[in-house]
Amino acid sequence: MKTEVVRAGRGNATVLLQAPASALRHGEIVAFPTETVYGLGANALIETAVQQIFALKGRPQDNPLIVHLADKEKLDQLVKNIPPEFYRLYEDFCPGPLTFVLEKTDLIPDQVSAGLNTVAVRFPDQKICQLLLRLADVPVVAPSANISGRPSATRASHVLDDFKDRIPFIIDDGATELGVESTVIDLTGSMPRILRPGVITADEIRAVSGIEVLSYKDGLEEGDLKRPASPGLKYRHYAPDARVIQVCSKDGKSLEAAVLSELDQLSDQKAGLFINEKSWDKLRLQTVIAEREIIKYLFAAENPDEAAAHELYAALRALDAAGVDVILAEAIPGAEAYMNRLDKACASENMEKEEVKKILFVCTGNTCRSPMAAALFNSYAEEKQQASKIKWKALSAGLHTMDGLAASQSAVSVLCESGIDISGHSSVQLTEELLAEADIVATMTRSQRDILRGFLPALESKIKTLSEWADERGRESAGDVPDPYAQPEAVYRETRNHLQALIESLWQQINSQPGD
Structure with missing residues (x-):
C-alpha cells in the first residue's frame, strides 16, 4: 500500500477530500487534522475498520475510542439519556476541544466503547476536519495518529513517520492549533x-x-x-525513546540554574532542551552550553502555558529524532493539560528504566488502614528490595474521602512504635487514574474490592483484597481487615500487626510470580 498525502491547502478542499471521505465511509483508515492533534480515523459503525485502528496503533483493546461528529444532528442515534448539561456545554464550547462521555445506544459497536455502556463523543473545530466528516457522513472514531505510547502527532509528517505505506490517506493541513488532546468530561x-x-x-x-x-x-x-474510564487515561502515553526529566525554578533556584545542575549530572549523555526562548537566551551564554552539543527546541516565553502545550509533542519527536539520550523539559506548574502530558512522558520512561511497580492500598477514608499498610509495605520493601529483581512502591487512597485529611492519631502512634513516621500523611481521594496506573490494587475488604471491580471491570484481575494477594492460592474466602476507626489504640495495634503479617506474605507472593 502506498500512502497518499492530500495537501488540503492546494486546491478545492471539497474536491480533494472526496476520495478520503469515500475511503472512510467504506471502512478504510484515514489520518486527518483536528484542532488538537492529528487523528487516525475509521468508520465507527464498521467493526473491521475499528479493529484496524487497534491493530495499527498497537492500542490495548480495553482503551475506548472517541467518536467524532460534524455536529449534534444525528447524536441521538448514537447516545441516549442525554442530560440537559450537554446542551448548555455544546452551545458554549462546540465545535471545540471538549469530549463528552454519554450513555451509548446499541448502534455503537462494543469495540468502540471497550465493552462499556458509554461512548465518548466530540465535535472538532477544524475546517478541513469538519468538511471531511460532512462528506463521509458517518460517525468517525479517531484516536491520536501515533503508535500507542508514542508522542501524539501534531503535524502530518509525524503521522507519516508512524504510518507511511500502512494507511491509504493522510490529510495534511499544517500544524494543529492547540497541540494537546481534548478535555474529556x-x-x-x-x-x-x-x-x-x-x-x-x-x-x-x-x-x-x-x-x-x-x-x-x-x-x-x-x-x-460506575463511571467509565476515559480514553487516553488508562495507559502511559506521550513518551519518546529518550528519558524525560522535568526542570523548573524551585527553592529559590532559577530555571536556568536547575538546567545547569541537571546537565552537570548528565555530563556523559547527549542532552536536549525544551524550554522557553528567554531562558535559552540566558543559558546559551554559559560555558557549559557552548562546550556541549545541546539540542534545543524552544517555545515562546509569552503565554508559556499555551506555547509549551502547542509544541510539546513536536519537541519530543524532534529531540528523539536528533538522537538525544535525555530531554530536559520545562515544567510549568498550573498548566494542567501540559503538565498532565509531561508527567506521563516522564513517568513512562522512568518507571520502565527503574523497573518500579506500584501497589495501591485502598480503604474507606485513607486515614487508618491504607496509609498504615502503605507505610508498612514501603518500610518492609526497603529492607528486602536489594534481593528483589523488581522494585516496588506503595501508595494509598480512600474510596470515600477528601484530599488533605491527616492520619488518625492512633495510627500515627502505633506505627511510631515500629519506627515508622506517618505524621505527615495527607489523605488522597481515589481516582480512575490512580487505579489505572497501579500494577496491584489491594483493598481492605471484599466489598471495597467488588465496588472497584464493578467500576472498572477491565482491571478486575489486578484488584483483590490484601488478604487475597497475601494468600498463596489467592482464595476469595480470605478475610477482611476490620476498620479500627474510633476504636481504642489497642485495636490499632492489632490492625498494625495484622497488616504487617499480610504484607510479609504479600511480599513473598509478588516476588515469586513467574516472569516477574
Whole structure:
C-alpha cells in the first residue's frame, strides 16, 4: 500500500477530500487534522475498520475510542439519556476541544466503547476536519495518529513517520492549533466530571456555562462509582525513546540554574532542551552550553502555558529524532493539560528504566488502614528490595474521602512504635487514574474490592483484597481487615500487626510470580 498525502491547502478542499471521505465511509483508515492533534480515523459503525485502528496503533483493546461528529444532528442515534448539561456545554464550547462521555445506544459497536455502556463523543473545530466528516457522513472514531505510547502527532509528517505505506490517506493541513488532546468530561454521573484535562478547564466551564463540575483531580463520588474510564487515561502515553526529566525554578533556584545542575549530572549523555526562548537566551551564554552539543527546541516565553502545550509533542519527536539520550523539559506548574502530558512522558520512561511497580492500598477514608499498610509495605520493601529483581512502591487512597485529611492519631502512634513516621500523611481521594496506573490494587475488604471491580471491570484481575494477594492460592474466602476507626489504640495495634503479617506474605507472593 502506498500512502497518499492530500495537501488540503492546494486546491478545492471539497474536491480533494472526496476520495478520503469515500475511503472512510467504506471502512478504510484515514489520518486527518483536528484542532488538537492529528487523528487516525475509521468508520465507527464498521467493526473491521475499528479493529484496524487497534491493530495499527498497537492500542490495548480495553482503551475506548472517541467518536467524532460534524455536529449534534444525528447524536441521538448514537447516545441516549442525554442530560440537559450537554446542551448548555455544546452551545458554549462546540465545535471545540471538549469530549463528552454519554450513555451509548446499541448502534455503537462494543469495540468502540471497550465493552462499556458509554461512548465518548466530540465535535472538532477544524475546517478541513469538519468538511471531511460532512462528506463521509458517518460517525468517525479517531484516536491520536501515533503508535500507542508514542508522542501524539501534531503535524502530518509525524503521522507519516508512524504510518507511511500502512494507511491509504493522510490529510495534511499544517500544524494543529492547540497541540494537546481534548478535555474529556463525563456526563453520566451525579455531577459532571473532567476525566482528562485539556485546554477547556473546570474553572472555565463553571464561569462560562454556570455548571458545577468536578476537575480531573477530584476523586470518586459514592453515587458515581460506575463511571467509565476515559480514553487516553488508562495507559502511559506521550513518551519518546529518550528519558524525560522535568526542570523548573524551585527553592529559590532559577530555571536556568536547575538546567545547569541537571546537565552537570548528565555530563556523559547527549542532552536536549525544551524550554522557553528567554531562558535559552540566558543559558546559551554559559560555558557549559557552548562546550556541549545541546539540542534545543524552544517555545515562546509569552503565554508559556499555551506555547509549551502547542509544541510539546513536536519537541519530543524532534529531540528523539536528533538522537538525544535525555530531554530536559520545562515544567510549568498550573498548566494542567501540559503538565498532565509531561508527567506521563516522564513517568513512562522512568518507571520502565527503574523497573518500579506500584501497589495501591485502598480503604474507606485513607486515614487508618491504607496509609498504615502503605507505610508498612514501603518500610518492609526497603529492607528486602536489594534481593528483589523488581522494585516496588506503595501508595494509598480512600474510596470515600477528601484530599488533605491527616492520619488518625492512633495510627500515627502505633506505627511510631515500629519506627515508622506517618505524621505527615495527607489523605488522597481515589481516582480512575490512580487505579489505572497501579500494577496491584489491594483493598481492605471484599466489598471495597467488588465496588472497584464493578467500576472498572477491565482491571478486575489486578484488584483483590490484601488478604487475597497475601494468600498463596489467592482464595476469595480470605478475610477482611476490620476498620479500627474510633476504636481504642489497642485495636490499632492489632490492625498494625495484622497488616504487617499480610504484607510479609504479600511480599513473598509478588516476588515469586513467574516472569516477574
